[in-house]
Amino acid sequence: MIQFRDVRYQTILDIPSLTIETGGVTAITGPSGSGKSTLLKLLNKLISPTSGSILLDGIDLSSIDSVLHRRDVVMLRQSPELFPGNIRDNLVIGLRFRKNQLPPDEDLLAALQTVRLEKALDADTKTLSGGERQRLALARVLLLDANIILLDEPSSALDESTAKVIFETLTSYARDHHKTLITVTHHADFAQRYSDRVISLVGGRIVEGGAV
Amino acid sequence: MNTILQLTPVQVGLAYIFVLLVLLFLRLTGIRREKELLISSIRMTLQLILVGYLLVWVFANPHPLITVLIIVVMESFAVFTIWRKFRKVLTRELTRVIAGAMAIGTLSCITYFLLIVVQANPWFNPQYFIPIAGMMIGNSMTGISLAVKNLTEGMTVQRNIVEEALVLGATPRDAAREIMNGSFDAAILPTIHSMVGMGIVFLPGMMTGQILSGTDPTTAIAYQIAIMLGILGSVSITVFLLIQFGYKTFFTAQQQLRP
Numbered sequence: 209m210i211q212f213r214d215v216r217y218q219t220i221l222d223i224p225s226l227t228i229e230t231g232g233v234t235a236i237t238g239p240s241g242s243g244k245s246t247l248l249k250l251l252n253k254l255i256s257p258t259s260g261s262i263l264l265d266g267i268d269l270s271s272i273d274s275v276l277h278r279r280d281v282v283m284l285r286q287s288p289e290l291f292p293g294n295i296r297d298n299l300v301i302g303l304r305f306r307k308n309q310l311p312p313d314e315d316l317l318a319a320l321q322t323v324r325l326e327k328a329l330d331a332d333t334k335t336l337s338g339g340e341r342q343r344l345a346l347a348r349v350l351l352l353d354a355n356i357i358l359l360d361e362p363s364s365a366l367d368e369s370t371a372k373v374i375f376e377t378l379t380s381y382a383r384d385h386h387k388t389l390i391t392v393t394h395h396a397d398f399a400q401r402y403s404d405r406v407i408s409l410v411g412g413r414i415v416e417g418g419a420v
Numbered sequence: 421m422n423t424i425l426q427l428t429p430v431q432v433g434l435a436y437i438f439v440l441l442v443l444l445f446l447r448l449t450g451i452r453r454e455k456e457l458l459i460s461s462i463r464m465t466l467q468l469i470l471v472g473y474l475l476v477w478v479f480a481n482p483h484p485l486i487t488v489l490i491i492v493v494m495e496s497f498a499v500f501t502i503w504r505k506f507r508k509v510l511t512r513e514l515t516r517v518i519a520g521a522m523a524i525g526t527l528s529c530i531t532y533f534l535l536i537v538v539q540a541n542p543w544f545n546p547q548y549f550i551p552i553a554g555m556m557i558g559n560s561m562t563g564i565s566l567a568v569k570n571l572t573e574g575m576t577v578q579r580n581i582v583e584e585a586l587v588l589g590a591t592p593r594d595a596a597r598e599i600m601n602g603s604f605d606a607a608i609l610p611t612i613h614s615m616v617g618m619g620i621v622f623l624p625g626m627m628t629g630q631i632l633s634g635t636d637p638t639t640a641i642a643y644q645i646a647i648m649l650g651i652l653g654s655v656s657i658t659v660f661l662l663i664q665f666g667y668k669t670f671f672t673a674q675q676q677l678r679p
Contacts, residue, residue: 252587256674274675279589289584302588352589 210251210356215260220246221412223260228407230265230356230388233379235399237392238409244392245286247409248358251390252283279306283358286392288345290336295320296329298344302352311351319347322377324370338365346374350381357382359391363398371395375402424634436461478546487544491530491553495523498561505565509572511678513669517662518564525658526557533650555626555647556654559611563655567607567662574599575670583677592671600663607659611652618648 212226221243228234236244249255250262253274262269269277282302290298299319300310316329323343327336336344342365349357362378363371375395379402382389393399399406408415439461446454478486499519503510510518530553534540540548575582578599585595593600618624623631626647630640670678 253674253676254583254587255676270674275589275591278587282589283587285584285587287580289581291581291584301585305585305588305590305594348588 209263209265211263213261213263215250215257215262217243217246217250217255217258219412221250223247223414226407226414228388228390228405231386232404233382233389233391233402235391235393235403235406236409237394237396237399237406238415240394242409243412244409245360246412248283248360248390248392251356251358252281253277254283279352280354281356281358282349282352282354284346284349284360284362286360286364288342290333290341290344292333294330294332295327295344298333299329299348299351302348306352316351319351320344322350322381323347324373324377339367339370342366343374353385354387356388356390359389361392361394363393363395371398379403424632475546475550478550482542482544482546484542484544487546487549490546490550491527494553494557495526498522498557502561502565502568506568506572509576510568511669514568514572514666517666517669518568521658521661521665522557522560522564525661526553526560526654529556529650529654529657532653533646537646537650551626552647552650556651559651560654560658563607563611563659564662566610567603567659568666570603570606571599571663571666574602575667579677586675586677592675593667596667596670600667604659604663608652608656611655615648615652618644624648 209230210226210228212223214225215221215223236247238244246255250257253269253272256270264272264277264281291301296313296316299316303310313329320327320329323346325340325343325347327340327344333341333344342362346359346362349359359378363374366374375398378389378391381387391403439457442457443454446452446457478490499515499522502518502522503515530549533552533556534543534548538548538552543549575596582595582599586592614624624644627637627640627644630643631637672678
């Protein structure tokens, strides 16, 4: 369970109270500038609240080692960066950071398959289109097998039909593997259709949803 | 054959023809650097004359406190020079790291060099201490400048990729590793390159000076080899310390990038 208690972040976000149950899919919607990305960054501990506290299973995030936390609560950024090298290098970089054993190529190809990216592992990432880069970054995040997965506009660079397939894959992945998926999306209909709960933000405040 | 040709002030003055020549080039091409050229030529001359008289006095009155005082002034001036060059991008924490890296890196190398390699006796003998310290501090200052430039630029330009690595669970060190290694490389490459060309492309300044002032070339070369290795050590250690501690100043205690 994730709880927000009187959380403020500068003038961007102001959440007096919010509870997000772990497990299932939570969608965060709202106009641009409403604090959606900031909310995810706070959950990933890429930033810390200006005041207030965020608790994960009752433990204040400020008392947890940030690196270990980020390994358990991974995030796909809105404009993910790819690292120099080929597709394989990029898929395994998160595992390298964890000093984990690297998976065989079959697993890497399966991860690419999950995000509908049919490319050779040795292909240079410079040849990828915007949508392909985003899907590669998504596959990279899924390979980390984290308990909580934060996605910031995972479909922003995708066409409608690919976005739909990706959302279906992600939601079934989360349910089958008992993961918590929290995704920011501007697709209001996707949010309604694929998520278990929706949090709407306007001007840094929650307007509906909230404690569910 | 072995008499040393002393330069008279008039002879030194004749070398100023080169400054006049450069002034002429600048005037002809319209490059506006006359003022800087004149100021730097005059400063160089005055500073060296002053330091010459100072050294004459220090050599005649060797005292450990005076040697220590001179080293402190040299170190402080080196740190101040770096700070002045980068003050717009330097945080207080990084400035502290620069000062610490300069002090620890150069002093440890100077101590080893004087006591173990040269075996100067007494240890504070200014004739050895001051020029050797000067070369090590000067070269380390250049190295640190290059490292600071690369580190601060890297952490600014590549901020997004550092953040991406953090998001994926990297430690700050892993996230900044490429920038750190690149900065180290950029800072020590000039020293490594200068060793490659030494003796073939050019004769190093220290050795040239010794030979001109009458020292046997083999003695001059022995000193040059030793001092070059000492400089390599001093530059590498100061830069290494700067980078290993300096990268941390770009992150908070919560292992987040500083805003």
